[in-house]
Amino acid sequence: MSWVKVAERSELYEERMLLVHVGEKPLAVALYQGKVYAFNALCPHASASLVEGDLWPGVVICPLHAYRYDLRNGVCLKPRDGPRLRVYSAEFRGDEVWVKLG
Numbered sequence: 001m002s003w004v005k006v007a008e009r010s011e012l013y014e015e016r017m018l019l020v021h022v023g024e025k026p027l028a029v030a031l032y033q034g035k036v037y038a039f040n041a042l043c044p045h046a047s048a049s050l051v052e053g054d055l056w057p058g059v060v061i062c063p064l065h066a067y068r069y070d071l072r073n074g075v076c077l078k079p080r081d082g083p084r085l086r087v088y089s090a091e092f093r094g095d096e097v098w099v100k101l102g
Helices: none
Strands: 002-008 017-022 025-032 035-040 054-056 059-061 068-070 076-078 087-093 096-101
Touching (some): 002 025, 025 096
Antiparallel strands (some): 002 096, 017 025, 025 035, 035 087, 054 059, 059 068, 068 076, 087 096
């Protein structure tokens, strides 16, 4: 597992998602309540772009079928039996955003 710089802090806005690419892998990075989160940018249900969806109180909502995922752990909240979203550890290092891939 390795840490990768994916963005600058200045590129993030509260409660918005940013699409970044690490090699061929599309990731979404979100700033929510001052904390940075990173997760697969494609919905595990039907591969819709999650950055085109909504982000509200700790939940990312897929624009295609309104699947809802917890930002902290990727658990599908709606529907309850939906697939889990892959989340990654993310942190600020000064003015940079780093994500741990593995």
